[in-house]
Amino acid sequence: MKIVGKTKILGIIGHPVAHSLSPLMHNAAIEALGLDFVYVPFPVEPESLSAAVHGLRALGVRGFNVTIPHKSVVMPLLDKISPEAELCGAVNTVSNENGLLVGYNTDGTGLLKSLRDDLGFKPGGSVVLILGAGGAARGALASLCNAGVSRIIVANRTRERGEALVETFRDRFGKVSFHLSSLETGRLEENLKAADLLVNTTSVGMNGTSFDGLNLASMASHAKVYDMVYSPAETPLLADARRNGLACANGIGMLAAQGEAAFSIWTGVESPPGLMKDRVLAEIVA
Numbered sequence: 001m002k003i004v005g006k007t008k009i010l011g012i013i014g015h016p017v018a019h020s021l022s023p024l025m026h027n028a029a030i031e032a033l034g035l036d037f038v039y040v041p042f043p044v045e046p047e048s049l050s051a052a053v054h055g056l057r058a059l060g061v062r063g064f065n066v067t068i069p070h071k072s073v074v075m076p077l078l079d080k081i082s083p084e085a086e087l088c089g090a091v092n093t094v095s096n097e098n099g100l101l102v103g104y105n106t107d108g109t110g111l112l113k114s115l116r117d118d119l120g121f122k123p124g125g126s127v128v129l130i131l132g133a134g135g136a137a138r139g140a141l142a143s144l145c146n147a148g149v150s151r152i153i154v155a156n157r158t159r160e161r162g163e164a165l166v167e168t169f170r171d172r173f174g175k176v177s178f179h180l181s182s183l184e185t186g187r188l189e190e191n192l193k194a195a196d197l198l199v200n201t202t203s204v205g206m207n208g209t210s211f212d213g214l215n216l217a218s219m220a221s222h223a224k225v226y227d228m229v230y231s232p233a234e235t236p237l238l239a240d241a242r243r244n245g246l247a248c249a250n251g252i253g254m255l256a257a258q259g260e261a262a263f264s265i266w267t268g269v270e271s272p273p274g275l276m277k278d279r280v281l282a283e284i285v286a
């Protein structure tokens with residue numbers, strides 16, 4: 001990679017950001033396509049967010065990803081927000097359009113692509129059980145509702161947060177039926193039976209943590225399980241799905257697909273198919 005005077009800068013802001021796999025994915029695509037771009041990590045502490053965003057604009061950075069903890073708080077600092085990001089209440093991609101900062105959310109697009117490519121899942125008319133009600137859950141709901149699911153059940157540890165999420169989406173998507181469930185063992189049973197797809201949008205599973213007493217044995221044999229967590233590659237939830245003979249996938253496909261969508265927004269060209277995912281897999285296995 002040769003950096004010259006005209007090289008365009010892309011990056012990611014977050015805190016921490018050192019663990020991010022995005023620089024690897026994007027620089028692999030830049031290199032493969034021979035584009036005059038470079039993607040760099042920018043660690044940004046919460047109290048420096050506003051200064052950092054103004055700085056990125058002033059420096060003419062072409063675009064940047066936004067990760068934890070800035071995905072929602074960055075929104076008022078931007079000039080325009082896409083309808084999908086507005087609905088999610090979170091931005092993960094910012095494009096600098098000649099000084100105008102436009103916020104997008106590509107997580108939902110990434111989830112749908114991964115569900116299709118990794119699990120062959122078709123959302124139309126399906127029943128989806130979502131574990132969690134944070135930013136990732138909002139992205140999942142927005143994309144699944146737009147893709148035509150018929151019923152969504154949200155199960156969250158903090159009931160009020162689950163309620164707030166369901167209320168927002170119920171107002172917006174009249175054709176989808178929304179339900180709230182407890183995460184507690186036993187209470188989830190009927191919803192597990194009814195679900196065509198279970199999506200874990202919580203951070204449970206990271207570093208091998210698991211949901212207390214959650215057992216997938218009652219899920220229908222055609223049902224699929226998706227875990228947005230990808231480290232470890234096989235979370236306890238996915239191990240349980242496999243034991244029960246259910247098709248399942250971790251969040252690597254989503255990570256790569258949200259990156260591909262951001263890359264197209266910034267560069268106007270598509271990342272070579274499969275390249276970002278292969279690059280991440282190589283890194284995780286290494």
Ligand code: NAP
Pocket residue numbers: 107110131132133134135136137156157158161201202203204206228229230251252254255256258
């Ligand atoms: P967030 O807004 O902080 O929400 C966290 C969610 O996890 C909340 O629903 C929270 O429940 C729940 N939770 C946390 N600890 C829990 C526990 N011990 N038991 C039960 N529930 C628990 O975070 P986020 O942005 O939604 O991200 C959530 C996860 O999705 C992260 O692991 C992130 O890495 C992953 N993610 C992956 C991708 C991908 O591309 N694969 C993309 C986006 C996010 P409460 O409301 O009760 O606190």
